[in-house]
Amino acid sequence: MGSKNFEGGAYDVAIIGAGVCGANIARRLSQYELKVILLDKEADVSFGTSKANSGIVHGGFHHSPKYLKARLEVQGALMFDRLHRELGFPFRRCGIVVAALHEDEMRVVDQLYRQGVENGVIGIEMCSRERMLELEPKLNPDTVGGLYAPAGGIVEPYRFVFSLVESAQRNGVEVRTSFKAERAEREGDLWRIRAEDGASLSARYVVNAAGLFADEVSRAFGAEDYTIRARKGEYYLLDRMTRARPDRVVFPVPTSVSKGMLVVPTVEGTVLIGPTAEMTDDKSDTATTRERLEMILGNARAMIPAISENDVITSFAGQRPVLEEDFHIEPSGKVPAFIHVAGIQSPGLTASPAIGEYVKDLLKEAGLRLVEKPGYDPVLPDRPRMFDIDHYQADALVARDPAYGNIVCRCEKVSEAEIVAAIRAGHTTLDGIKYFTRAQMGRCQGGFCTYKILKILMRETGMSWDRITKRGGGSELLSGRL
Amino acid sequence: MRELSYDAAVIGGGAAGMAAALEIRAAGLSCVVLEREEHLGGILLQCVHNGFGLIEFDEELSGPEFAERMEEKFRASGADAYLGVTVMDVEDPGDRKVLFGYSAEHGILRVSVRAVVLAMGCRERNRGNIRIPGARPAGVYTAGLAQRLVNMEGYLPGKDVVIIGSGDIGLIMARRMSWAGARVHGVVEILPYPSGLTRNIVQCLHDFGIPLYLSHLTSGIFGGDRVESVEIAPIEDGAVRFEKAFRIPCDTVLLSVGLVPENELSKKMGVELNPMTNGPWTDSMMMTNVPGIFAAGNVLHVHDLVDYVAEEARRAGAACARWIRGERPGRELRVKAGPNVRYAAPCRVGPEAPNKLYLRTLIVKNDAVLEVRLDNRVIQSRKKPHVQPSEMISVTLDPKDLADAGPDSTIEIAIL
Ligand SMILES: Cc1cc2nc3c(=O)[nH]c(=O)nc-3n(C[C@H](O)[C@H](O)[C@H](O)COP(=O)(O)OP(=O)(O)OC[C@H]3O[C@@H](n4cnc5c(N)ncnc54)[C@H](O)[C@@H]3O)c2cc1C
Numbered sequence: 024m025g026s027k028n029f030e031g032g033a034y035d036v037a038i039i040g041a042g043v044c045g046a047n048i049a050r051r052l053s054q055y056e057l058k059v060i061l062l063d064k065e066a067d068v069s070f071g072t073s074k075a076n077s078g079i080v081h082g083g084f085h086h087s088p089k090y091l092k093a094r095l096e097v098q099g100a101l102m103f104d105r106l107h108r109e110l111g112f113p114f115r116r117c118g119i120v121v122a123a124l125h126e127d128e129m130r131v132v133d134q135l136y137r138q139g140v141e142n143g144v145i146g147i148e149m150c151s152r153e154r155m156l157e158l159e160p161k162l163n164p165d166t167v168g169g170l171y172a173p174a175g176g177i178v179e180p181y182r183f184v185f186s187l188v189e190s191a192q193r194n195g196v197e198v199r200t201s202f203k204a205e206r207a208e209r210e211g212d213l214w215r216i217r218a219e220d221g222a223s224l225s226a227r228y229v230v231n232a233a234g235l236f237a238d239e240v241s242r243a244f245g246a247e248d249y250t251i252r253a254r255k256g257e258y259y260l261l262d263r264m265t266r267a268r269p270d271r272v273v274f275p276v277p278t279s280v281s282k283g284m285l286v287v288p289t290v291e292g293t294v295l296i297g298p299t300a301e302m303t304d305d306k307s308d309t310a311t312t313r314e315r316l317e318m319i320l321g322n323a324r325a326m327i328p329a330i331s332e333n334d335v336i337t338s339f340a341g342q343r344p345v346l347e348e349d350f351h352i353e354p355s356g357k358v359p360a361f362i363h364v365a366g367i368q369s370p371g372l373t374a375s376p377a378i379g380e381y382v383k384d385l386l387k388e389a390g391l392r393l394v395e396k397p398g399y400d401p402v403l404p405d406r407p408r409m410f411d412i413d414h415y416q417a418d419a420l421v422a423r424d425p426a427y428g429n430i431v432c433r434c435e436k437v438s439e440a441e442i443v444a445a446i447r448a449g450h451t452t453l454d455g456i457k458y459f460t461r462a463q464m465g466r467c468q469g470g471f472c473t474y475k476i477l478k479i480l481m482r483e484t485g486m487s488w489d490r491i492t493k494r495g496g497g498s499e500l501l502s503g504r505l
Numbered sequence: 506m507r508e509l510s511y512d513a514a515v516i517g518g519g520a521a522g523m524a525a526a527l528e529i530r531a532a533g534l535s536c537v538v539l540e541r542e543e544h545l546g547g548i549l550l551q552c553v554h555n556g557f558g559l560i561e562f563d564e565e566l567s568g569p570e571f572a573e574r575m576e577e578k579f580r581a582s583g584a585d586a587y588l589g590v591t592v593m594d595v596e597d598p599g600d601r602k603v604l605f606g607y608s609a610e611h612g613i614l615r616v617s618v619r620a621v622v623l624a625m626g627c628r629e630r631n632r633g634n635i636r637i638p639g640a641r642p643a644g645v646y647t648a649g650l651a652q653r654l655v656n657m658e659g660y661l662p663g664k665d666v667v668i669i670g671s672g673d674i675g676l677i678m679a680r681r682m683s684w685a686g687a688r689v690h691g692v693v694e695i696l697p698y699p700s701g702l703t704r705n706i707v708q709c710l711h712d713f714g715i716p717l718y719l720s721h722l723t724s725g726i727f728g729g730d731r732v733e734s735v736e737i738a739p740i741e742d743g744a745v746r747f748e749k750a751f752r753i754p755c756d757t758v759l760l761s762v763g764l765v766p767e768n769e770l771s772k773k774m775g776v777e778l779n780p781m782t783n784g785p786w787t788d789s790m791m792m793t794n795v796p797g798i799f800a801a802g803n804v805l806h807v808h809d810l811v812d813y814v815a816e817e818a819r820r821a822g823a824a825c826a827r828w829i830r831g832e833r834p835g836r837e838l839r840v841k842a843g844p845n846v847r848y849a850a851p852c853r854v855g856p857e858a859p860n861k862l863y864l865r866t867l868i869v870k871n872d873a874v875l876e877v878r879l880d881n882r883v884i885q886s887r888k889k890p891h892v893q894p895s896e897m898i899s900v901t902l903d904p905k906d907l908a909d910a911g912p913d914s915t916i917e918i919a920i921l
Pocket residue numbers: 039040041042043044045062063064065068069070071072073074075076077078079080081202203204205232233234235236237240254255256257298341342343344367368369370371372373374
């Protein structure tokens with residue numbers, strides 16, 4: 024994705040890390056007359072923590088108002104409606120319930136309620152057992168009561184990032200993937216940033232939004248020395264045919280370390296259960312384990328008894344970048360023109376639009392001049408999806424482009440035209456296409472469509488078979504030609 | 506939107522779809538087959554090995570040869586076929602049913618018919634379905650996808666292979682991958698006996714010296730970008746011995762862990778499924794609970810022989826034609842899976858005509874006996890030298906034996 028060379032002088036801002044934070048920052052900056060580049064070490068954007076999480080736009084009651092993250096969470100959550108209108112990513116305010124299964128948990132619920140009120144959350148409600156079961160009939164009948172936050176929502180996180188990045192690109196931001204920032208030095212007023220493969224570029228300001236690896240990036244710039252640790256969260260994904268799909272996000276009563284394991288009705292109609300919370304030493308370890316997965320099923324069933332292992336279509340895990348209790352967003356005190364956006368664990372996704380705003384202000388305070396760009400266009404053109412339209416609209420679309428009539432992924436109803444659009448938007452790995460289109464994401468998990476996507480990918484990009492990968496790096500799919 | 510009108514439509518142009526259409530045409534009705542792929546034949550096209558057609562054509566053919574022969578008969582029958590058309594929806598406004606087929610060539614086809622035969626085949630169960638934990642590297646394929654890549658696209662998915670599940674597709678792929686120059690390091694099966702046909706165990710594993718790990722659970726898949734190993738643990742006396750788990754290094758995992766009838770479309774139409782087969786419940790006319798919707802082949806229950814598929818589908822097609830002409834199921838007897846029988850299909854039969862039933866057993870046994878009982882009275886008893894879950898059993902009921910069946914009579918089938 025993006026251009027190969029960096030001609031034309033220094034960038035005003037280089038953002039390291041194209042997760043949900045980097046993407047929001049990039050799009051926010053694309054409103055100004057600035058030369059901005061968004062860098063990521065992976066083959067595509069959103070391949071880090073931002074692709075594997077619960078996808079919840081939180082309700083603003085989980086964290087105490089003394090934290091920056093609580094403020095950014097509430098502020099960020101409010102920004103989703105407008106972003107959704109402008110960018111069209113899957114998002115819905117389905118509401119959140121917190122279900123207490125024992126009387127003694129109601130104390131914590133009460134505390135969450137007061138926290139929510141203090142944070143300025145609107146519409147939050149303490150619920151009786153009857154009210155809970157009315158809000159969510161699939162709940163365990165032993166529920167004793169709980170909390171309801173009607174404004175809480177769900178979002179498809181990678182599609183959120185993709186649309187932010189695309190919007191930023193349309194407004195002039197450059198994106199460069201497979202660029203691992205490894206070393207940096209000052210050259211006069213500029214940072215020279217060097218990649219693993221020898222490529223380099225220079226920028227006046229650097230934003231370190233490198234997620235799990237923000238510590239390494241900080242050290243590479245000679246900035247503060249800190250350590251990001253990884254806390255893994257494992258999930259099961261259930262088929263959209265499951266009978267256990269709740270109408271709202273269902274939370275248990277949280278513990279001190281995590282918000283607990285949830286049942287999430289995803290925007291796309293499937294159901295997600297999890298996550299666990301387990302520290303790991305290996306930041307690349309996103310393996311799932313038998314014990315944890317069993318635990319998830321048990322916990323999820325305690326809240327929604329209809330959940331069945333027969334509905335499982337896949338499992339996966341993500342890692343929270345853990346630094347301190349709060350987000351660490353501030354300019355370096357050690358080196359100039361370097362801003363840390365580190366330790367963004369939950370509710371990072373929810374807060375991310377507000378983080379974009381906040382970082383823009385920090386850059387301004389640090390001397391970056393912000394001049395509004397006259398041609399800034401916040402709206403992404405509508406991209407039709409066969410899944411969303413009726414037969415008559417589909418017929419009109421196929422008349423325009425026959426490739427819409429060729430259904431490649433039957434489980435998620437994705438056409439060839441949508442795959443081609445993904446490839447043209449720069450998503451040239453199997454996973455990139457999957458996250459962009461949902462092809463291979465349904466119940467057959469690519470059993471039928473993988474070879475079709477391979478062929479379209481080769482045709483559209485001219486890549487030979489041995490260069491097709493699942494997600495870049497050494498993840499080649501094929502090992503020989505017969 | 507292009508509109509078409511026929512007496513009957515068949516969804517899916519594999520062996521079942523073609524056979525059903527043949528019989529509908531033979532009864533003098535018009536019929537269209539809607540097939541998603543660019544060719545008729547379905548799964549047969551990727552099964553390049555021999556072992557098809559002994560009943561339907563009286564000789565041993567490869568999958569593509571069987572498909573070709575079937576297609577000749579199909580073309581000669583005068584049925585229409587639309588290829589590259591995926592049926593996405595069936596509406597049932599009353600008298601006629603309306604199918605919506607999506608295609609690049611024709612746009613959206615709106616096909617109005619009086620009856621429908623479901624012949625969508627099945628899909629493979631995948632890693633998520635059997636919940637193998639671990640990493641998610643490249644190099645994990647279902648066996649059928651690998652078969653497609655090797656036999657039809659000409660690509661080798663990997664060089665050092667472990668196959669999980671001893672179903673027929675997995676066994677055949679063990680041999681196919683070996684022929685293609687890959688090393689197959691083992692086939693892992695959770696059950697104490699293989700789930701594929703005995704002939705495939707011999708011809709695909711023994712002849713190639715490929716180890717078969719019976720009673721082993723696959724407890725993890727490991728690797729970074731690409732698969733690096735598979736971990737398996739023995740099962741002893743019903744308990745998984747995780748402390749005895751070991752890893753087999755490999756770069757590729759093929760999953761052959763069962764097939765599931767492809768009934769998402771059927772469910773959307775209100776067709777009810779038998780949880781034992783994941784296929785529709787059908788009556789003595791092979792009709793589902795939705796009047797005018799019939800089913801045959803792998804969409805009804807997973808078959809291991811295409812000849813049985815064709816036979817069953819011919820019956821469904823013929824019954825569909827009779828239904829269109831006004832015949833309705835007469836008196837029906839309920840068919841019940843008795844001791845050691847997983848399921849029998851169809852689940853209702855008429856007492857008058859000869860009835861053919863297909864069933865699967867739950868047990869592995871030599872010198873078994875198949876018993877058919879009418880209200881606890883044995884009406885048929887046959888010796889079976891060997892039975893196992895992977896080999897489908899067929900039984901034909903003689904109308905004579907059903908003569909004195911009462912209105913509430915039940916037929917029970919048992920393997921003893
Ligand atoms: C299990 C789990 C559940 C969660 N659930 C929720 C939720 O429901 N709601 C919510 O609001 N939040 C949730 N979160 C938190 C949220 O996912 C994160 O806060 C957010 O995704 C962090 O985004 P990021 O951009 O900081 O990091 P990332 O998405 O990890 O982005 C960092 C990027 O930097 C790149 N990078 C790293 N090093 C370099 C380098 N040297 N050079 C170039 N690029 C580099 C990486 O490849 C990566 O793409 C959850 C997190 C987890 C793990």
